[in-house]
Amino acid sequence: MTFTSRRSGRWMVAGAAILLSGCASFSPDGGMGIVTATVSRDLGKDAAALRTPDETSAARSTVKRLLSKPLSADAAVQIALLNNRGLQAAYNELTIEEARAVEASLPPNPAISLSRIAGSVEVEVERRIVANVLALATLPVRSEIAAARFRQAQTIALSETLRIAADTRRAYYRAVSASELASFLAQAQSGAETAAKFAIRLGETGGMNKLDQAREQVFYADLTAQLAVMRQRAASERESLIRAMGLWGDDLAFKMAAALPPLPSRPQSLPGIETEAVRRHVDLQIGRLELDALAKSWGLTQATRFINVLDAGFAGKTTREKATGEKLRDRGFDVELQIPVFDFGEVRVREAEATYMNAVNRLMERAVNVRSEARDAYRSYRSAYDIAIHYQREVLPLRKIISDETLLRYNGMLIDVFALLAEARQRIAATTAAIEAKRDFWLATTNLNTAVMGGGVPGRSETARAMSGASAEAPQH
Structure with a gap:
C-alpha cells in the first residue's frame, strides 16, 4: 500500500x-560506580577498571608497595582487586553492556x-x-530493557568482585596456616630425630629394648612423612594465592605472615542475619533486576505480537x-x-509469561536458600570460634603445664624418657589441631561475609540466561 x-x-x-x-550516553566511570562504592563501604578496599596506561601504572605501583612488606590478608585482597586479570575481564564485559545499552537507546538508521x-x-x-x-x-521500551540489563551487568560485576575478594582471603588463610604447620612440624621433627638417635644409643647400652626403640623411630618417620606432605601442601596453597592475586615473575618472592592473625576477643552477634542477607545479597539484587527486565520484555512481546x-x-x-x-x-x-x-502471537505471549514466572520462582527459591545459607554460615562461624578459642584458652595452656611438669620430673629423674616422649607426641597433636581450628575460624568468617553479601556466582545466573533467551524474539533495529 x-x-x-x-x-x-x-x-x-x-x-x-x-x-x-x-538517547543514553556513556557514564564517566564506565558503570563502575556501584562496584567501587560497595567495595569501599563493605570491604574497605579499592576496585578499579584499568582502562588507561596511567590507571595501570598507578595500580602497579600500589601492588609493588603492598608486596614490599610481609603480606596480610587485607593486602592480598587489595592486590587481587587491582591485579587479577579475570576480574578486569569482568569489568570489560561491563563496558560492553554499557555500549549495548547506549546502542539500544538510539533510533534505527x-x-x-x-x-x-x-x-x-x-x-x-x-x-x-x-x-x-x-x-x-518500541524504542523507549527497548531502551528501558537495555538499561535494566546494564544495571544487571553492574551487579554481576560487583558479584565477581566480591567472589575474587573472598577467594583471595580464603587462599591467604590456607596458605599461611599450611606454612605455619610446616614450620611447627619441622621443629617437632627435629626433636623426634634427636629422640630417635637417643633411643638408638640407649639400645646399644642396653637401656632400651628393641620395641621402645622401634616406637621412637617410627614416630620420627611418621613426622618426616607429615612434614613432607605439609610442605607440599604449603607450596600448593601459596600457588593458589598467587593465582588469586594474579602475580608472576619477580612478584613471586613476596613474604607472608609467619602465623595466622589472633582470634578476636568475642564473636560477632548477628541476630538479624537473615534480614541482612536478603537485603544485601548480590544474587538477590541480580534476580530483582532480571525480573524487572523480563517484565519489560513481556510487555513488549504483548504489544507487538501481531506485527513481525x-x-x-x-x-x-x-x-x-x-x-x-x-x-x-x-x-x-x-x-x-x-x-x-x-501465528497470532499466542505462542510468544505464553512463552514470555512462563519465562517470567520461571524467573519469579527461581528468585523466591534463591531467597529461601540465601536465608538458610546465612543461618548455616553463622552457626558454622560460632562453632569455629568456640572450638578455636577453646584450644587457645583451655587445651594449649593445659598442655603447656603438662609439658613443663613432665620435663621437671624427667630432670629430677622421677620419670623415664618414655613418658617425656609420649608427652611430646600429645603436644604436637594438640598444637596442630589448634592451628587448624584457628584456620577454620578465619575461613568461617570469610564464608559468613560471603553468605551476607554474596559473591559466590562467577557468571550470569540461570534467570539471566532465561531473560536473554526470552528477549531474543524482541524486535531489533
Whole structure:
C-alpha cells in the first residue's frame, strides 16, 4: 500500500530529533560506580577498571608497595582487586553492556535506496528512505530493557568482585596456616630425630629394648612423612594465592605472615542475619533486576505480537521524459505489513509469561536458600570460634603445664624418657589441631561475609540466561 504525503520527510526528521533527545550516553566511570562504592563501604578496599596506561601504572605501583612488606590478608585482597586479570575481564564485559545499552537507546538508521530505470521513452529515478517504524515505536521500551540489563551487568560485576575478594582471603588463610604447620612440624621433627638417635644409643647400652626403640623411630618417620606432605601442601596453597592475586615473575618472592592473625576477643552477634542477607545479597539484587527486565520484555512481546515486520519510510520517485527532459516528482510512503495468518502471537505471549514466572520462582527459591545459607554460615562461624578459642584458652595452656611438669620430673629423674616422649607426641597433636581450628575460624568468617553479601556466582545466573533467551524474539533495529 502507498500513501502520498508531501510532509512525510519533515515528520520523520522531526520524530528522529525528538527520539535523539532521549538517547543514553556513556557514564564517566564506565558503570563502575556501584562496584567501587560497595567495595569501599563493605570491604574497605579499592576496585578499579584499568582502562588507561596511567590507571595501570598507578595500580602497579600500589601492588609493588603492598608486596614490599610481609603480606596480610587485607593486602592480598587489595592486590587481587587491582591485579587479577579475570576480574578486569569482568569489568570489560561491563563496558560492553554499557555500549549495548547506549546502542539500544538510539533510533534505527534509515536505509536509502536509489534505482534508475531507463526505457525507450523516459528515464525513471526512484529514491526511497526506509526506516523501521516498529523499532522507532518500541524504542523507549527497548531502551528501558537495555538499561535494566546494564544495571544487571553492574551487579554481576560487583558479584565477581566480591567472589575474587573472598577467594583471595580464603587462599591467604590456607596458605599461611599450611606454612605455619610446616614450620611447627619441622621443629617437632627435629626433636623426634634427636629422640630417635637417643633411643638408638640407649639400645646399644642396653637401656632400651628393641620395641621402645622401634616406637621412637617410627614416630620420627611418621613426622618426616607429615612434614613432607605439609610442605607440599604449603607450596600448593601459596600457588593458589598467587593465582588469586594474579602475580608472576619477580612478584613471586613476596613474604607472608609467619602465623595466622589472633582470634578476636568475642564473636560477632548477628541476630538479624537473615534480614541482612536478603537485603544485601548480590544474587538477590541480580534476580530483582532480571525480573524487572523480563517484565519489560513481556510487555513488549504483548504489544507487538501481531506485527513481525513493519517498515515504512519516505519514498520519492522522479521520472524524466527523454523527449522534453521534464522531471516529474512523486512522493509518498512505502509500507510493508506481514499479516499473521498462522501465528497470532499466542505462542510468544505464553512463552514470555512462563519465562517470567520461571524467573519469579527461581528468585523466591534463591531467597529461601540465601536465608538458610546465612543461618548455616553463622552457626558454622560460632562453632569455629568456640572450638578455636577453646584450644587457645583451655587445651594449649593445659598442655603447656603438662609439658613443663613432665620435663621437671624427667630432670629430677622421677620419670623415664618414655613418658617425656609420649608427652611430646600429645603436644604436637594438640598444637596442630589448634592451628587448624584457628584456620577454620578465619575461613568461617570469610564464608559468613560471603553468605551476607554474596559473591559466590562467577557468571550470569540461570534467570539471566532465561531473560536473554526470552528477549531474543524482541524486535531489533
